[in-house]
Amino acid sequence: MHELSIVQNIITIILSELPKYNFSKVQSISLRIGVMRQVVPEALFFAFECLSKGTPLEGAEIKIENIPITGRCRNCRHEFIFESWQENCASCGENQIDIISGKELEIAEFEGT
Amino acid sequence: MKVSLVTNILQVNERIAGQNKRLFDEKGVLVINIMSAPGAGKTTLIEQTIRVLKNEYRIAVIEGDIQSTYDADKIAATGVPVIQINTGGACHLDGNMISQTFDKLDFDAMDLLIIENVGNLVCPAEFNMGEDFKVMLLSVPEGDDKPLKYPLMFHESSALLINKIDLLPYVDCSTEKIRNESLKINPDLAIFEISAKRGDGLNGWLDWLRLKLKEKQR
Helix, strand or coil: CHHHHHHHHHHHHHHHHHHHHCCCCEEEEEEEEEHHHCCCHHHHHHHHHHHHCCCCCCCCEEEEEEECCEEEECCCCCEEECCCCCCCCCCCCCCCEEEEECCCEEEEEEEEC | CEEEEEEECCHHHHHHHHHHHHHHHHHCCEEEEEECCCCCCHHHHHHHHHHHHCCCCCEEEEEEECCCCHHHHHHHCCCCCEEEEECCCCCCCCHHHHHCCHHHCCHHHCCEEEEECCCCCCHHHHCCCCCCEEEEEEEHHHCCCHHHHCHHHHHHCCEEEEECHHHHHHCCCCHHHHHHHHHHHCCCCEEEECCCCCCCCHHHHHHHHHHHHHHHHC
16 A cells, blocks of 8 residues: 555646746646556555545646666666566576666656646 | 645655764664565564674664554563554654654664554655664565565665574575575665574674664764
């Protein structure tokens, strides 16, 4: 249930941004979430619905961009998207791979009036 | 109107964790965050670690649980200072919960702070507390499919203790598979096969910890 903490943080961050733009209502929030975070969209939407009630965020649309897991080979520096963790480097066959994306947990943008 | 933000959702926790880390560094205290599923043997490992290392280093423990003081009571019996955090439902500890215990801890009389996280293989990996290292336990009855099912925790940890190896004859679990798949997720992971209860393999873990303590105190 980390979705609850994640949503709490999203709401706090957006609420603190609203006065800067004189917004009284938020229409949409775009998130970038890495696959490794194992966020369950339904749980996130449900938590948002509960926690945003009575705030300027109530009713806002949540858009999620899923960021795939990308690895970089320690041997040849080749970068590739992991379809499965069993994969070795597609270029040289090395099995030591550093993860370079897939852990994102970001608010990309939001839309308000 | 659209506003571009590009903000880490957990930025508040990251900031508090950073403050905690500065304090730990200033005091020269090594802090490790122990994570696992419920029942994997975190408390037993901590008890065994204290039993050996308390003659060499000054140790304190923070126990995280949703409810109860069972674990803190066990640790208190070893004679080291222990603080219980009851999260009251939250499935992980975070930077703020840790910083709220600071007035009850004497960092000038401490070399090692062990934090036992709430039993859970997902959320604890996401919330930094300012620790030097995350350490995870995986007990063999849980099965050898866990690295691929919960990759973030294996990726964030510096050491993996494969626990309860005394039960290997009775369960379908290949430690070789755990090793291969967790090294795939995290090539730098230090892996130890142990039985915290019987004491098998603990020396490798204790030597790893001694080395980290030496590096911190340098």
